[in-house]
Amino acid sequence: MPALVTEPLGIQHLRKEFSCGEDVLDVYLKHYATQDQKRRVAAIFVLPDDDLTVKGYYSLSSTNISSIDLPEKLLRKLPKHPHQPATLLGRLAVDRRNQKQGIGEILLLDALRRSYILSEQIGSIAVVVDALNRNVSEFYKQYGFIPLSDQSKLFMPMKTIKQLFKQL
Secondary structure (H helix, E strand, C coil), X not given: CXXXXXXXXXXXXXXXXXXXXXXXXXXXXXXXXXXXXXXXXXXXXXXXXXXXXXXXXXXEEEEEEEHHHXXXXXXXXXXXXXXXXXXXXXXXXXXXXXXXXXHHHHHHHHHHHHHHHHHCCCCCCEEEEECCCHHHHHHHHCCCCEXXXXXXXXXXXXXXXXXXXXXX
16 A cells, blocks of 8 residues: 555644635634544644645544445445444545645545555444535546435445555
């Protein structure tokens, strides 16, 4: 597996000028990410530039998937519980100055790798994303994410993530 390229968000990271084009993601990084991290609500990882300006970030936290939302093929291999443990890739954003340079893909792969490694210590059958809009949904689909019954939510099984990194 390739090395992780991000680091946990810290006070040294410069976020004031971060702008990805989605206000909700900009405001989160500038005003709420540190609080969420301190409260252990989410773990925030940033890709800093040489001057510690944040080029992009993502957040991870625990979640669950309703078993009835999962495809039957996957569900047959899981315990008969109403919910299955998963990892939520809650936010992923790239500063406008760094867009169209492959940083979104770098952040996504980093998040998937980190999630897979953690799933060996804390149960998680998949990574789940909640797409803000259709463009975001298409971004995730191109990497193999599968829509759940709620079409804005997509998931990628840990088994798929493991295979992805075997190929790299």
